[in-house]
Amino acid sequence: MKSQDIVILLKLVSLEDQIRQGCLDEPVSSDPFALRSLEGALGISKSEISASLRRSIAAKLAIKSNDRPKVNRRNLTEFLQHGLKYVFPAKPGAPQRGVATGFAAPMLEGQLVSSGADIYVWPHAEGSQRGSSITPLFKSVPEAALKDERLYELLALVDAIRLGNQREANLAQDRFEERMARA
Structure with missing residues (x-):
């Protein structure tokens, strides 16, 4: 597995949910x-995406369905909850301007109140927040997000x-499970 595999799988989840809800912004054609x-x-290049999908299918995080990959949400959720932080650990770096992530992201802001905690950002020239930098799972994550x-x-x-820490990770896992279960 490579870190971009997770990004690609999450993009597929996003697309599946948007199609199910009928709110996909892509042109119909x-x-x-x-x-x-x-x-x-x-x-991410087409060849890297193709290789990533093969790895994800081999790892049972996706299946081939009607000539396109479909995310195995249960397996992906299990991997993210129990293995992600060990396989792709995140270490806060120097303060930078960037795109807010973690519980500082706009859609999650205010869901966790931590005393004196820094916000985390993916470094990005057009970012509107300043906080401890976190290397994203793949270099293009801020743009894609x-x-x-x-x-x-x-x-x-x-x-x-x-x-x-344990409390924040558990809350994030619960929120992630909710997002993966809803359509």
Whole structure:
């Protein structure tokens, strides 16, 4: 597994949810699951996306369904809850300007009150927040998150799981499970 595999799987979850809810922003003529569409949305090359999907299918985090990958949400949730912070740990770095992540992300802000806790950001030139920098799972994450609010929320929760102490990680895991269960 590579860290971008998680980003790609979360993008697929976001697309599946948007299609189910009928609020997909993609033009009707294009297939949002096509490698070219994913490349444009995530800033990851088509060959890397293809290799990532093969790894995810081999790891049983996705299955092939109707010639396109479908995320095995239960297995992905289990992996994120129990293995992510060990496989892809996050270490806060120097303060920088960037895109808020973890519980500082706009859709999660105020859900956890921690005394004196810094906010975390993915370094990004156009970011509006300043906080301790966190290396994202993949270098294009800030751009991709700004294009897709659902993906942003999932990635922020994943960072909260990677970063948080037990209480914060448990709350993030609960929120992540809710997002994965709802359509």
